[in-house]
Amino acid sequence: MRRILILSALLASPMAIWAQQGTFTTRSLTPETALTAARAALEQCRRSNQQVAVAVVDRAGLTQVLLRDRFAGAHTVDGAMNKAWTAASFRTPTTAVAAETQPGKPMSGVRGLPRVFAGGGGLLIEAGGSLLGAIAVSGAPTPEADDQCAAAGVKAIADQIEF
DSSP, X not given: OHHHHHHHXXXXXXXXXXXXXXXXXXXXXXXXXXXXXXXXXXXXXXHTTOOOEEEEEETTSOEEEEEXXXXXXXXXXXXXXXXXXXXXXXXXXXXXXXXXXXXXXXXXXXXGSTTOOOSSOEEEEEETTEEEEEEEEEOSSSHXXXXXXXXXXXXXXXXXXXX
């Protein structure tokens, strides 16, 4: 009888319920919301006469939107996509990735991985404690300017993504 009670308690526990689930649900940005963020970031940079590229990726780092201003350098396209991918992949802003991967630091080796961009300009897009994606800007004169433009993109969609 005692074994039956223990078995019943285990089956009724939350652990048993979680173990039985074969799927999970995630939230994602709509293409329209990703485009709104990218446009806002681009406009912020334009107000400072900066020609940039902006990328928005989903939580897996796959590009949803890429905008390149007319005079932004060719390198800014890969720069923006790789910054956004890095932020989403590491679940941290790229400024922090840059700081933690300096030569001599324990994480310095990740700089050699494909697509890792250790420099400012990539920010997370989060809401309700969930990672929705990342946005990144490339081409402004400083990493801080890239960050400011990307932050404008996140701010532009904040009301749409809170849940």
